[in-house]
Amino acid sequence: MDLANRVKTITPSSTLAITAKAKDLKSQGYDVIGLGAGEPDFNTPxxxxxxxxxxxxxxxxxxxxxxxxxxxxxxxxxxxxxxxxxxxxxxxxxxxxxxxxxxxxxxxxxxxxxxxxxxxxxxxxxxxxxxxxxxxxxxxxxxxxxxxxxxxxxxxxxxxxxxxxxxxxxxxxxxxxxxxxxxxxxxxxxxxxxxxxxxxxxxxxxxxxxxxxxxxxxxxxxxxxxxxxxxxxxxxxxxxxxxxxxxxxxxxxxxxxxxxxxxxxxxxxxxxxxxxxxxxxxxTDEDASKMMKKAFAERLDVLYDLIVNIPGITCVKPKGAFYLFPNVEEAIAMNGFEHTDEWVTALLEEEKVALVPGSGFGSPGNVRLSYAASIESLKEAAKRIKRFVVNHQS
The missing domain is CATH 3.40.640.10 (Type I PLP-dependent aspartate aminotransferase-like (Major domain))
Known part of the structure; x- marks a missing residue:
C-alpha cells in the first residue's frame, strides 16, 4: 500500500539524524562528542x-x-x-x-x-x-x-x-x-x-x-x-x-x-x-535560565575563539540561543570534499565529532555547532575539528 503524498515530500530532520548516528557510534564504545542536539545539557530544575x-x-x-x-x-x-x-x-x-x-x-x-x-x-x-x-x-x-x-x-x-x-x-x-x-x-x-x-x-x-x-x-x-x-x-x-x-x-x-x-x-x-x-x-520567582545563561555565555566565548582560528572557517558571533553557525566552504574546498554533508560525515567517522550540516537549515555552506556541552568537551571538539581540517589539507 502506497503512502500519502503529503509525507513523501518531507525531509527527515538533519539534527535528529546526526544525533542518532552519534549515539550509535557511542554505543559501540567510541568517544563521540555530540554538538548536534538542540537542547540544554542541564537537568530540569x-x-x-x-x-x-x-x-x-x-x-x-x-x-x-x-x-x-x-x-x-x-x-x-x-x-x-x-x-x-x-x-x-x-x-x-x-x-x-x-x-x-x-x-x-x-x-x-x-x-x-x-x-x-x-x-x-x-x-x-x-x-x-x-x-x-x-x-x-x-x-x-x-x-x-x-x-x-x-x-x-x-x-x-x-x-x-x-x-x-x-x-x-x-x-x-x-x-x-x-x-x-x-x-x-x-x-x-x-x-x-x-x-x-x-x-x-x-x-x-x-x-x-x-x-x-x-x-x-x-x-x-x-x-x-x-x-x-x-x-x-x-x-x-x-x-x-x-x-x-x-x-x-x-x-x-x-x-x-x-x-x-x-x-x-x-x-x-x-x-x-x-x-x-x-x-x-x-x-516561582526562581530564574531557571539565569544559571544556564551564564554557563552558555562562557562556553560561547571559549568555543567561538577556538573555531574562528581554524583554517578555512569563518563565523558571525551569535547574540543568543546556543549555537554557532560557521561558514566552512573554504575548509571543505581545502579538504577536497564536494559538499558539507560529506565533510560532516567524514569528521564524525574520523574524529568522532558530530555537527549538523547546514543543508538542513537552507545554508549548505555552513554547519551548526551546539555549545550545550561542557567547556572541556567544546575544547576537545575544536581541537579535533582543527586536526581534521589540517590533516585533510590538499
Whole structure:
C-alpha cells in the first residue's frame, strides 16, 4: 500500500539524524562528542520536578481541556505581560505539546493548498516541512552572513505575492543565534501590515541572550501588529524542559479557537503532569535560565575563539540561543570534499565529532555547532575539528 503524498515530500530532520548516528557510534564504545542536539545539557530544575510529583500525588492525572488548564493559561498570560508587554485573555492562549506542535497546529488551521509562507533562510529545519504538510508552499528569502543573517524589509517585500499568508520571524534564531532589534522589527512589521500578512513570531530562545541587546516581541510594538501576530514560545529552552513537551501560542482568538478544536481531535490535551510542572516553572520567582545563561555565555566565548582560528572557517558571533553557525566552504574546498554533508560525515567517522550540516537549515555552506556541552568537551571538539581540517589539507 502506497503512502500519502503529503509525507513523501518531507525531509527527515538533519539534527535528529546526526544525533542518532552519534549515539550509535557511542554505543559501540567510541568517544563521540555530540554538538548536534538542540537542547540544554542541564537537568530540569528540582522545584519543577517536585511540582510534577506533587501533581501526581494530588491526582492531576486526568484529561484536561484541549487548550490547557486554566491556571497555566493564566500563568502564561502573566509571563507575556511581565516579560513582553503583551496583554492577552485566556481565549487567546493555547497550551500545546511543545512549541513545535504549536507551530504545526497553527499551519494546519491557517493554510490552504498553495498558500505561501515566507521562511527566512537559514531556518529551523521543521518550518518548511510543517508548511508543506499543511498544503502550503515555503518561500525562502536568503539572509546573508554580511547582514548577520537578517532579512531586510526590501527582501521581505520582494518575496510577497498574492498567495502570501504568513512570514516566520525567529529571534533569537536557530541556527544562527542572530536577533532583530526594535527598529528592524518595526520596519518588517510595516511591510506585513501593508500587505495583511500574519507574523509567526517564534521566541523560544528569548531567555538565552548573551549581549546587552533586549529581546523584543514584534507584537508589542503596536496594537495593529499584535492583532496580526501569533507568538510561539515554550519552556523547553528557558527551563531545560525539552522532554516535558510544553509550548504555547498566543494570538487572535479566532486562530487560537481553531487550533484548540484541532488539538481536541489530535492530542486531546498536553500531558497533565507536564502542565502542572510548567505552572510551577512560571509561578516561582526562581530564574531557571539565569544559571544556564551564564554557563552558555562562557562556553560561547571559549568555543567561538577556538573555531574562528581554524583554517578555512569563518563565523558571525551569535547574540543568543546556543549555537554557532560557521561558514566552512573554504575548509571543505581545502579538504577536497564536494559538499558539507560529506565533510560532516567524514569528521564524525574520523574524529568522532558530530555537527549538523547546514543543508538542513537552507545554508549548505555552513554547519551548526551546539555549545550545550561542557567547556572541556567544546575544547576537545575544536581541537579535533582543527586536526581534521589540517590533516585533510590538499
Amino acid at each position: 528540582t522545584y519543577i520536578m517536585n511540582a510534577a510529583k506533587k501533581s501526581m500525588d494530588d491526582g492531576m492525572t486526568k484529561y484536561t481541556p484541549a487548550g490547557g488548564v486554566p491556571e497555566l493559561k493564566q500563568a502564561i498570560m502573566s509571563k507575556l505581560k511581565t516579560d513582553n508587554d503583551l496583554t492577552y485573555t485566556t481565549d487567546q492562549i493555547i497550551v500545546s505539546t511543545g512549541a513545535k506542535h504549536a507551530l504545526y497546529t497553527l499551519f494546519q488551521v491557517l493554510l490552504n493548498t498553495g498558500d505561501e509562507v515566507i521562511v527566512p533562510s537559514p531556518y529551523w529545519v521543521s518550518y518548511p516541512e510543517q508548511v508543506k504538510l499543511a498544503g502550503g508552499k515555503p518561500v525562502y528569502v536568503n539572509a546573508l552572513e554580511q547582514s548577520d543573517f537578517k532579512v531586510t524589509p526590501e527582501e521581505l517585500e520582494e518575496a510577497i505575492t498574492s498567495k502570501t499568508k504568513a512570514v516566520i520571524i525567529n529571534s533569537p534564531s536557530n541556527p544562527t543565534g542572530m536577533m532583530y532589534n526594535k527598529e528592524e522589527l518595526e520596519r518588517l512589521g510595516e511591510i506585513c501590515l501593508k500587505h495583511g500578512i500574519l507574523i509567526v513570531s517564534d521566541e523560544i530562545y528569548e531567555k538565552l541572550i548573551y549581549t546587552h541587546d533586549a529581546h523584543v516581541s514584534i507584537g508589542a510594538l503596536s496594537h495593529p501588529l499584535k492583532e496580526q501576530t501569533v507568538v510561539i514560545n515554550g519552556l523547553s529552552k528557558s527551563h531545560a524542559m525539552t522532554g516535558w513537551r510544553i509550548g504555547y501560542a498566543a494570538g487572535p482568538s479566532y486562530i487560537i479557537k481553531a487550533m484548540s478544536t484541532l488539538a481536541s481531535h489530535s492530542t486531546s490535551n498536553p500531558t497533565s503532569i507536564a502542565q502542572y510542572a510548567a505552572l510551577a516553572a512560571y509561578k
